[in-house]
Amino acid sequence: MTRSDAALKLRGGAEYGIDLEAPGMVHAVLVPAPVAAGALRSVDLAAARRAPGVVAAIGPADLAALLPHGGDPDRPVFPSTRILYRNQPVAAVAAETLAEARAAARLVRVDVEATPPLVDIEDRYPDWPTGLASDAPGVVAHVHARHGNLDAAFASAEFVHREVYRTSGIEHVALEPHACLAEVRDGHWRVRTTTQTPFGAREDAAEILGIPAESLEVEGTWVGGGFGSKGAAFLEPYALVLAAASGRPVRLAFGYRDEFFQGRSTLPAVIRLETSVRDGTITGRRVRLLLDTGSSLPGRDFATGYAIGFLLGPYRIPAFEVEGYAIQTNKPPFGPHRAPFAPQCVFAIDSHTDGLARRLGVDPVEFRLRHVWQAGDRTAFGQEVGPFGAIAGLERARTTVAEWRRTLPPGTGIGVGVGFWSTSTGAGGEVRLRLTPAELVIEQAEHEIGSGSIVRGLVAVAERLFGLPTERLRVVTTSTARDPYDSGVFGSRTVAALGRAIEAAGTAMLARLAERAKAKGTATLTVQDGKLAVGIGARSIPLSELLSAEELRDGLVVEGRHYGRSGAIDPSRVVEGSFYAYTDFTAAVHVAAVTVDRETGSVKVLRYAAFQDVGTTIDAGMFRGQVEGGVVMGLGSALTEETLWDPDGRMRNPGLLDYRIPTIAEVPEIEAVAIEGFPGAGPFGMKGLGEPPIIPVPAAVANAVADATGARVLELPLTPERVARALMVD
């Protein structure tokens, strides 16, 4: 099945945010803070305003005049008192050409009384915060939960397995940089942008600017890769406020280095795990998490409790205590990155589990089978586990491990990783179906970000729902001014949630058609003499008999919505903070085979197998694309990707030479297998697939390295140097 966007994209015809232009357009540049921390004394724009070509130069002092309600005091467009990270935008300049805008930006004098930045969370907390978390400096969020008698579990344990894991900061590296084009005219604010969430960007930008959401229109473009980087408003408020100041269409595009400097991705963490064992079974666990949240602004600090959940699953643990601390540092803000923080937690927990099994002399797959969740179990937070394909996946993995042990050369390390996820179908969405004799159009808000969820996934769901051929179905997206509301392309929810909305709209539409036909039976859509018709029982009724003249021209319009429910956790287990309840339970069981160069520490991945709990496969091509893409992205986090920082808060590797994503030369053969039969909340029982395939990858690779060498690497990524060091210690 060829993707419907292939022809356009292959010929270079797809328009992305960076390609936008408009008559009279000017170019914008953001002025970066020169230090990572300090008190902002002044921003002097006088010289920039006089520079050639400049049409607007704005700083903190100019916002009040441009924003009728002053904007969100907690999230000012520009900071007015404190600098929180190096390169934080403190002003913006728009000029006739990009070169003029850049030259003018260099003339802005930013006066900061610099203070020593906090860059490494372990500089502040070489050990753990003690006493009251609310008094601990730099702690911006604290979560704490417990259940069962952990002291008794530890006291009666045969041993307690104790380890400290460290994970690195990683970046999205969507190849398309952020870019948008904004215009403000007669109180109508409009921005064309590359976004995973047109409505989310609208709400967010409107809130930041302090304008009513209805007065802002967001129109998306093709998205050149998202991975969480193009969710909330980012460049849009800057471009909009410059457009308001200049009266001109303003183009604002990041250079690639800005993508690194502005972050909004995963930052480092320290994870301490203590697990008690008796009679070959886990009896209790104590977890501590120190999470670097960068300069996260109020309302945007990442849910530490959400992250911590991954450290308590997907295994049965009778007694536990967890405590997590989010530490503010002078780095760019933390933000969502494909399955936010799950690969890092699963690296820690499944390395730990693997090591525990080896210490017990039990086969690691058998040990996992002994503990892994199945439907009816309770999570650590008391939520009942729904249909979950982990056991089925582990059984397939056991067969693969045995086969590879026979067929791959001696010295090959084989490791398993078990990840879990929950599709965010709780986040709601709506669609509008438009039926004409020629086609059924699905009108909805999201733009294709690459996965195929829009151009293929929604169409595949509609094909199955209505029994119509692909060429009779079309997905249309315009802007937030016309499209039905949707919460965004994130949380692996797009096809699952919008698919359910299509299902709801379709059911209503067919009921209405049956009613109009005055028939008792169920209506279906069919193709009759080259036109869409309604089938009821053995009858086929042309649409011309059921639709008004106006409807025949403009289509019969029926809207459908899906606002799913989330699960609930047992509040008695929570001491402080909030923890995440899952919507549905999605397993990913992966097997990696590696060779390790014992002298240099280089790891080569030879083979890879991914068993994915999908509920139902909606489209085989999309399935393969998401699994292969997710696994390879995960291999980057496992082996080569990490952000590096100087003590002064300067990023040391802001580019694609030293921030190393996988190339085509390192990719192994990947076997992608769908595990079906454990239904989720999507249409036909499908579960989301955008994020799960990345989750167990670092764990599977690390466990394979441990299998090959006997050495356990406790820090991501497993660069040759780290592996070599672990081998020297052992």
Place this chain on the structure above:
Amino acid sequence: MTSEVALTVNGAAPRRLAVPDSERLLDTLRWRLGLKGTKEGCRTGDCGACTVLVDGETTLSCLTLTHEVQDRAVTTVEGIAEDPEGRRVLAAFAAEDALQCGYCTPGFVVSLTGIRKELGASAPDSAVIEALQGNLCRCTGYLAIVRAVARIGNGNP
């Protein structure tokens, strides 16, 4: 300083344009000639999204001064279908769904076309893939692209 340069792009007659001396071919193609299929990625020569052919050879347009391609034939993704090898690459990418977000795709299509021309039709797939390592893709995990390379190698695009 700005001076005139004659550009031959996608087989059209040479076009004379006034272009600043320091301008990169990437920007001239995108903003003066409106050929936005050539994508701006890293601008440091590390991602391959801006790859074009200059006299048939794969070239990073972000690291090429426009004036340096005076009197040379430039081919962008918009002109790649004029080339039989380009058509084979387009067909194979479509057949294998060797794209997702599409942002790196023009670079891959142009790069693979140039590599096939440079290495010859009998080059083993492994050599072709090695030569593609300057083109980064974050969505597909590359395997669909590897399958597209194999499809062309089998003479069945």
Place this chain on the structure above:
Amino acid sequence: MTFSLARPSTIVEALRLLADDTEGPTAPLAGGTDLLLDLDDGRSTARRLVSLDKLPWKTLAWDGPRLNVGATLPLARLGSDATVRARLPGLSEGVDAVGSLALRHRATLGGNLGRAAPASDLLPILLAVDATVRLVGTAGRRELPVARFLRGSRQVDLAKDELIESVSIPEARLSTYVWQRVRPANDVSQVGVAVARSGSSASWRLALGGVLPVPTRIPEAEVHLTEERPRPEDVELAANAAATHARFVTDKRASEAYRRRLVATLVRRAVARAQIPPGER
């Protein structure tokens, strides 16, 4: 930063332009894969570039036992030459290690020498085969060994009105270049090791990349490698000497300790590999 560009057709004109700084600092432009990035980042202050593109230096020719490579020959053409790979395998391997194919279509040997980067993948093998650089200037031509031409990190023995015209490289069938990186493809080498045995030399020469201030030969290691097939214990002595005598630092790509450890490993591997015929490596 903006700059002006001159594209002279003759060597005389190119040298005259280089000597003339009235338009601001002037620099020669070969492939530009390094210089243009420096200009973008403000590391280079050049305001006029003199393109060498039209000069007749995109040449590749054997002169008996020596290979002459024109300064502006694109590396891709050097890398695809079967005779070079047979007679100077270490040079071909160095070329293979540079960037991507598209980058090698622009990058040049002359540019690589002139830029003298500490992590260059080409300088170690040029040092190990004892290549010489041929320079042309307003004062005439001169030729000097690469080892003398390299003066420090990004510093070379090249006058303002002087250009690299070509590089003269002695045949060395026993030669190789090996490297270690975080990511195998398209990365900067943490350490590179070139070894070669060629021409009149009585012993192997060994040079390192990824060291400070520039790639350099390690005579303390070479003294152990006199035999055509060095004995394992001599290789071990050479490996240890290289690890001891190289000047390493810790940077974002590797720690000093890891680099020392790598050097010893890579020296062992290079000596073994150099003895394998190029087609079988």
